[in-house]
Amino acid sequence: MTDRPVPLSRRTLIASAGLIALAACRKGADAQKGTLYAGDQKGGSKVVLGAAGKLKDLPYRIEWSAFPNAAPLLEALNAGAIDTGIGGDAAFIFAIGTGATIKAIGAQKYDGVGPVLVVARDSPIRSIKDIAGKRIATPRGSIAHNFILAALEAQGRPLNAVHFAFLSPQDGQAALQGGSVDGWAIWDPNAALAEKDGARIIRADGLVPSYALLFGRDGAIADKRPLLQDYARRLYAGWDWAVAHPDTYATLLHDETGIPTDVWRTVTGRTKRTGIPIDVTLIADQQKTADRYLRAGLIEKPVDVRKGFDASFTA
Structure with missing residues (x-):
């Protein structure tokens, strides 16, 4: 056993169900226009x-809630438990494709390593072309x-040519380590941490553009636009600071x-x-992603992502 940090899990942070209940308490007078959730x-x-000094002199209050990844964050947004948050673009397309009333109001482009496939060091999978028939x-x-x-799709293979095990980041890592799957499709820092522990990562840079999106729930866009606008401006400035100060940012991360600084420096x-x-x-x-999800049967009907x-x- 080791006390090394593990990928963040739904079980270790706030559950969406609790936030949905919290949303009901915030309706009405308690949903202060001077507070951004x-x-x-x-x-x-x-x-x-x-780090960028953008939490100073706020003209409103921010109340933070923590999530393990984008999916439960988006569920909480759709339930009205929070006003804004950030997460991967594909998870957002999946959410609006299943009826979520959320908008993307900002974006961040990843230049470099996006999602990767993590495999055991002795795995016969040597490139992304080796995934057909594998359990991921x-x-x-x-x-x-x-x-x-x-x-x-790039290989001209059907979208069911891989056997997916839909697992949280922590459970996906455990499945790979236990040998119940052939590979683990994930992102940094989880990928960099697995690599440090002896796994191999298989990259296919440029296969899909990688973005993170800043979200706002429809009600907050209507009722708290000045707060969201100011928050977005501060967050963009923070992103600029992080690009300009990678080593300091790695230390803060x-x-x-708790993930080692050298892992964050890699990221x-x-x-x-x-x-x-x-x-x-x-x-x-984003429209390409929505169309791909439709072809894969993840969403039931076409989505015009512009909305x-x-x-x-x-x-």
Whole structure:
């Protein structure tokens, strides 16, 4: 056994069900227009905002809630438990494809390593072309799930040529270590941590563009637009700070998550995450994901992703 940090899990942080109940308590007079309820992931928005000095002199209060990954954060947004949060673009497309009333109001482009396939060091899988017929763990509807589907399409293979085990990040790591799956499709820092522990990562850079999106629930966009606009402006400045100070950022991420600093230096060194506006290129990339999810049977009907974006916050 080891006390090394493990990938963040739904079980170790706030459950969406509890936040849904909390949402009911916040309706009416208690839903203060002077408070922004923000969802976050470990090592996420709060860290970068604090490091860049963007939590100083706030004209409103931020109440933070922590999540293990994008899917439960999006569930809480849709339930009205939080006003805003950030997560992977593919998870967002999956959410709006299943009826969520959420908008993307900002975006971050990943230049470098996006989602990857993690395999055991002695695995016969040597490249992304070797995945057909294999059992792969990944969170359902995530950027890593989209990555594997895109790899199958690029090879001209059917989208059911891989046997998926839809697992949380922590459970996916355990499944790979236990040998019950052949590979684990995931993102950093989980991939970098697995690599440090002896696994191999299989990259296919550029196979799918990688983005994170800043979300706002429809009610907050209507009632708290000035707060969301200010929050988005501060967050974009924080992202700029992180790109300019990768070593300092890595140290702060270690302090926040417990994951070793050298792992975070690997992450910040091989991927730059830059704030970008919501534009036609971004939306076109998201439409490709939505269409792929439809072909894979993840969503039941076509989705016009333009309806899920509000470009006025980054215009």
